[in-house]
Amino acid sequence: MNQQTLHTSRASTIEVNSMLRNTYMLLSMTLAFSALCAGIAMAVGIGPLMSIGLSLGGLVLLFVTLKKAEGASGIFWIFAFTGMEGASLGYMLNHYANLANGPSLIMQALGLTSVIFVSLSAYALTTKKDFSFLRGFLFAGLVVMIVASLVNMFLGNGMVFMAVNAGIALLMTGFILYDTSRIVNGGETNYIRATVSLYLDFLNLFIALLHLMGIGGDD
Numbered sequence: 001m002n003q004q005t006l007h008t009s010r011a012s013t014i015e016v017n018s019m020l021r022n023t024y025m026l027l028s029m030t031l032a033f034s035a036l037c038a039g040i041a042m043a044v045g046i047g048p049l050m051s052i053g054l055s056l057g058g059l060v061l062l063f064v065t066l067k068k069a070e071g072a073s074g075i076f077w078i079f080a081f082t083g084m085e086g087a088s089l090g091y092m093l094n095h096y097a098n099l100a101n102g103p104s105l106i107m108q109a110l111g112l113t114s115v116i117f118v119s120l121s122a123y124a125l126t127t128k129k130d131f132s133f134l135r136g137f138l139f140a141g142l143v144v145m146i147v148a149s150l151v152n153m154f155l156g157n158g159m160v161f162m163a164v165n166a167g168i169a170l171l172m173t174g175f176i177l178y179d180t181s182r183i184v185n186g187g188e189t190n191y192i193r194a195t196v197s198l199y200l201d202f203l204n205l206f207i208a209l210l211h212l213m214g215i216g217g218d219d
């Protein structure tokens with residue numbers, strides 16, 4: 001019985017390690033591809049309407065990717081999704097790049113995002129703590145942030161804008177712990193879906209931090 005338990009435990013550990021390796025390899029590739037597409041969109045100089053259109057297209061591709069995650073075409077769809085998401089950032093990145101010290105500001109936001117992401121991921125990976133208890137709080141908070149963002153589209157209040165982005169940044173730190181812990185503890189066994197979750201955590205954290213760091217230089 002002990003040998004069977006030990007064998008099962010080893011098999012589970014190998015499976016989780018393989019899942020982690022595939023997930024983080026794919027995540028690094030999709031982030032790089034997303035950055036490439038963002039750079040192309042900046043060079044082309046896409047406008048706000050094109051940016052919105054790409055964002056909506058990315059949302060559609062998100063659902064397609066999740067639906068196709070179990071099949072061989074899942075790899076194609078995740079690159080299509082992350083590429084379109086990256087391209088949709090072109091207008092926003094050009095806006096901040098045109099501010100004083102804009103390129104430096106973008107790199108600082110990217111660097112801070114990377115440090116936070118790696119630190120929290122490493123904590124969840126090494127401790128193997130179960131953060132599933134955060135699920136209700138995180139999704140309730142996400143709904144609140146989405147509603148607040150939609151309302152502020154009509155209000156245009158700077159303080160609300162800052163509060164929403166601070167809330168999103170805080171929520172994304174929780175999602176990084178939650179999503180990483182799901183992989184480590186066997187709650188997510190598909191590396192494409194796992195990559196999508198972590199990619200969205202990274203992307204939304206970066207955008208929120210960029211908005212917060214850039215608002216001081218924004219008219």
